Structures are given as structure tokens and as C-alpha cells.
Amino acid sequence: AQSVTQPDIHITVSEGASLELRCNYPYGATPYLFWYVQSPGQGLQLLLKYFSGDTLVQGIKGFEAEFKRSQSSFNLRKPSVHWSDAAEYFCAVGLRGQLTFGSGTQLTVLP
Amino acid sequence: EPEVTQTPSHQVTQMGQEVILRCVPISNHLYFYWYRQILGQKVEFLVSFYNNEISEKSEIFDDQFSVERPDGSNFTLKIRSTKLEDSAMYFCASGSAGTAQETQYFGPGTRLLVL
Structure with missing residues (x-):
């Protein structure tokens, strides 16, 4: 079965530091890619998505992600992390109207 | 901003009991979904629903599960006879287009615990 890989289970960064969360997908064709964030007790909130065109996409809360076909990657980045960014982040691929999620990366932000 | 709501937020039930999880999708959306997340595992697709019919379902969505837009x-989402392994967070989502590239909007989830 096709799957989305998030290699980092847990990442810890200091507030104000830059952040990169990794996501890889095994598909040959360009898929539809999403990043969602889940705060404790909350549902999944869409941060950004990529379908086609410019490979660098901007999202909410200052996040961006870059699609790299050669690396089958769609990594999420933020130049300066805020304490409120502490949450779990999920990469997902859209296929036939359903989302296939990675296993998630838990982000801890140190003061 | 419109949002997807789910009730109850938490449900505890005995093994073998029936449970019904409720969702109110965004009002102008036509495509509806259920996902689940077992503790410590990935969010998994269960079923999609459009025009009063199931569009897609995963292998998890067996005969114990059913969906309805009453x-x-x-x-x-109804689970007829719950099993211990049904304990999970269940997320409802809705969308306007039903395509691979559309944004699905998720509710806050219902945490189901089967004892």
C-alpha cells in the first residue's frame, strides 16, 4: 500500500528557532499534498496544500512548504517558531477523495 | 467561520454495545468523511459519503460500521457491536468537491473508549 512517511516522530526546538518537518511520499505522479496541524483536544486544521504550479506554497501561521519532485518530498518550514506552534503535524496525500496521512511529528517548543 | 462539529466529545461504552457518533458538516458541503486515529497511530480513512451513498470505504469499514445522513x-457513524479495538478518536470531515485536491475540513473528534 502507498504510504506517506514522516521520519521524525518528535522534534524539539527553541522558541524563535527555525523549523523543518520532513515528509516523503512514494508516488511517481505529482500527488495532492497537504499539511495539517493538531493541537491537544482539537481537530485537524489545514496549514497549507499543494496541487500544481509554484513549488513553494505559503500557508497560515507563517508556515511554508516546498514540493521537490526529485526527492519526493514536501517539507514544512517556519523561519521562527512560536510557543503556540507546539502541536502534532501531519503530512497527507489526497487520492480519490480520501486523505492518506503520515504518522505525524510531535513538535515541542522550548522557552 | 463555519466549522464541522461533533458530538459527543467523549464516549465510553461496553464491548458489544452499539454507539452512534454524530457530526454536523459545514452547511454547503456535499462530501462527508469519517477517519479514525487509534492512540499512537496514524489517522486512517474509514469512509466517504456523497449523495446518500458510500463513495469509498477502507478495509477497516466492515459490516459493523454504517453511515447515514438522517x-x-x-x-x-454507527458501530453496531463495539470491540475493544474500536477504541480511538473518530474524526468527521466535510468538503465541497470530493476530489483528491480539495480541502477537507475536520471536526474536533469524538474519543471512543470501549471497555
Whole structure:
């Protein structure tokens, strides 16, 4: 079965530091890619998505992600992390109207 | 901003009991979904629903599961005879297009615990 890989289970960064969360997908064709964030007790909130065109996409809360076909990657980045960014982040691929999620990366932000 | 709501937020039930999880999708959306997340595992697709029919379902969605849109606003997931392994967070989502590239909007989830 096709799957989305998030290699980092847990990442810890200091507030104000830059952040990169990794996501890889095994598909040959360009898929539809999403990043969602889940705060404790909350549902999944869409941060950004990529379908086609410019490979660098901007999202909410200052996040961006870059699609790299050669690396089958769609990594999420933020130049300066805020304490409120502490949450779990999920990469997902859209296929036939359903989302296939990675296993998630838990982000801890140190003061 | 419109949002997807789910009730109850938490449900505890005995093994073998029936449970119904409720969702109110965003009002102008036509495509509805259920996902689940077992503690410590990935969010997994269960089923998609459009025009009062199941569009897609995963292998998890066996005969113990059913979905229904009983009126113009609610979308329900029923588990007929719960098993211990059904304990999970269940997320409802809705969308306007049903395509691979559309944004699905998720509710806050219902945490189901089967004892």
C-alpha cells in the first residue's frame, strides 16, 4: 500500500528557532499534498496544500512548504517558531477523495 | 467561520454495545468523511459519503460500521457491536468537491473508549 512517511516522530526546538518537518511520499505522479496541524483536544486544521504550479506554497501561521519532485518530498518550514506552534503535524496525500496521512511529528517548543 | 462539529466529545461504552457518533458538516458541503486515529497511530480513512451513498470505504469499514445522513444537517457513524479495538478518536470531515485536491475540513473528534 502507498504510504506517506514522516521520519521524525518528535522534534524539539527553541522558541524563535527555525523549523523543518520532513515528509516523503512514494508516488511517481505529482500527488495532492497537504499539511495539517493538531493541537491537544482539537481537530485537524489545514496549514497549507499543494496541487500544481509554484513549488513553494505559503500557508497560515507563517508556515511554508516546498514540493521537490526529485526527492519526493514536501517539507514544512517556519523561519521562527512560536510557543503556540507546539502541536502534532501531519503530512497527507489526497487520492480519490480520501486523505492518506503520515504518522505525524510531535513538535515541542522550548522557552 | 463555519466549522464541522461533533458530538459527543467523549464516549465510553461496553464491548458489544452499539454507539452512534454524530457530526454536523459545514452547511454547503456535499462530501462527508469519517477517519479514525487509534492512540499512537496514524489517522486512517474509514469512509466517504456523497449523495446518500458510500463513495469509498477502507478495509477497516466492515459490516459493523454504517453511515447515514438522517436529515439535512447530521452525518452519523454507527458501530453496531463495539470491540475493544474500536477504541480511538473518530474524526468527521466535510468538503465541497470530493476530489483528491480539495480541502477537507475536520471536526474536533469524538474519543471512543470501549471497555
